[in-house]
Amino acid sequence: RGKMEEREVHSADGILGHLEALEAEAQEAAVKQEEQEQQQEKMARLQARVQELRLQRDELQAKVKLQQQGQLGEGGIVLDPGQPRAQAVLEWKIKSLKSLLEIFYLTGISAKRSKHGICFSISTAFEGTYLDSYHLELLIQPQVRIHHHSIPIFIPLEQLSKKYLQTNLRSFLALLSHHLNAYVGRRYQADQFQEHFAEQLEGSLQRNSLCNLLVFNYKVAREGKSFLLNARLLYRDPCSTLPSEAIVSCTAEASAALAEVAAAHSALYRQIPLHRAF
Structure with missing residues (x-):
């Protein structure tokens, strides 16, 4: 069991x-x-x-x-096929320009409708100091082209226009703004330098219209004596506010110590704005 x-x-x-x-x-x-x-x-x-x-x-x-085909209007509304194609193209261009304005608003570029097209205002500044404003009126039909402007003659407006105006308006305005801001920045530095350090200058500061070449003589004190230095600043990049080349020279009979001062000044001019280098 x-x-x-x-x-x-x-x-x-x-x-x-x-x-x-x-x-x-x-x-x-x-x-x-x-x-x-x-x-x-x-x-x-x-x-x-x-x-x-x-x-x-x-x-x-x-x-x-x-x-x-020019048959779609603003808001996606289908237009009458008989309506001119230019109207649809014009609406598209205006819409594109409005989008650009939103992008450029904080960069000193503003615009408003004008009788003939769009009028742009490009404000310039250097290190937080407002300087000048320049104006540019564009016609947007039948194709985008410049109608009036206050851009200085030495700014390469024509070259920028040929390269970008028809194909990339954003790049055109951005580069134009860079050129203008760099120009007024260099001019501002030269003005400030000449105004605040006139006593150290020997003669006047020489500059060209674009302010991308500055030449001046100035005095430095060394061991109780005053010596003369010559400076030549060249700005090869038109969109830069610092020189690409800064040559500071002294007389051939100058001491080695003075030559070292000239070399130090040459390096300094390439690193900080001119009016703050002294």
């Missing part, structure tokens, strides 16, 4: 183990089925999103095509 009871116990254990295994398999199958259903739902959502994006793409392509 004891052996029979033992066999019954083992049999019961085997059945329970088998049931547990079946339950585990059933649970695993349920988890897999749930994951498959989730994957199917995700796939359905992705397919719906793809279809939505395709519809948006087709709509945008249609709008671009209409705009290129």
